Amino acid sequence: MKVVATNLGKPTKIQWNGKEEVTGIYKYPTTEPIQLMNTDVVNDAVIDRKHHGGTHKACYLFSADVYDYWKKLYPNLDWNWGMFGENLTVKGLNEAIIRIGDIYKVGTAIVQVSQPREPCYKLGIRFGNQQILKQFIDHNRPGTYVRILQEGTVNTGDIFTLVEQSKNKLTVQDFYKLLFTKEKNTDTVKLAVNNMALPEKKRLRLAKYL
Numbered sequence: 211m212k213v214v215a216t217n218l219g220k221p222t223k224i225q226w227n228g229k230e231e232v233t234g235i236y237k238y239p240t241t242e243p244i245q246l247m248n249t250d251v252v253n254d255a256v257i258d259r260k261h262h263g264g265t266h267k268a269c270y271l272f273s274a275d276v277y278d279y280w281k282k283l284y285p286n287l288d289w290n291w292g293m294f295g296e297n298l299t300v301k302g303l304n305e306a307i308i309r310i311g312d313i314y315k316v317g318t319a320i321v322q323v324s325q326p327r328e329p330c331y332k333l334g335i336r337f338g339n340q341q342i343l344k345q346f347i348d349h350n351r352p353g354t355y356v357r358i359l360q361e362g363t364v365n366t367g368d369i370f371t372l373v374e375q376s377k378n379k380l381t382v383q384d385f386y387k388l389l390f391t392k393e394k395n396t397d398t399v400k401l402a403v404n405n406m407a408l409p410e411k412k413r414l415r416l417a418k419y420l
Contacts, residue, residue: 217292311376319362
């Protein structure tokens with residue numbers, strides 16, 4: 211996997227249900243390295259700390275490989291890296307292979323795959339269409355958040371080197387399917403509940419299906 215863009219966002223005003231809000235989803239490529247910290251990325255706007263940023267959502271990765279798919283669906287948008295609110299646009303990121311709990315070195319940072327991105331209305335605002343939420347879920351290529359095990363800087367062109375593969379075989383894609391499927395697969399639920407890289411709240415919520 212290779213970083214093709216490092217992206218940062220500034221606070222941006224939006225309108226939602228007749229009210230003015232502020233979001234950090236409008237991210238754009240930067241020519242400078244970005245610094246990954248324990249709970250966020252330096253100089254990146256994180257407005258809603260309840261749902262963004264924090265230990266398990268310190269940095270968001272999205273695959274460059276699926277951009278062409280979305281460009282065909284939304285050809286009239288002004289396309290650039292960072293369109294999905296990701297801090298790192300990554301070539302070769304495959305959610306069907308990457309396991310939750312995998313540890314990588316990228317730049318001078320060490321990160322651990324923590325959980326996929328669950329879309330909200332702000333993605334719909336950026337794309338000018340709330341239907342993208344269902345499209346995003348159905349496409350099953352959500353990207354992934356990472357925990358920062360060692361703070362450091364990441365630049366365009368940096369390579370992800372696998373330091374340690376999780377012994378728990380739950381992939382990002384497996385877990386994403388589990389979140390949005392009504393009939394939960396018991397074996398997948400067990401993998402999720404026993405995967406310590408996932409946030410405790412998610413594991414406890416899924417435990418009720420056992």
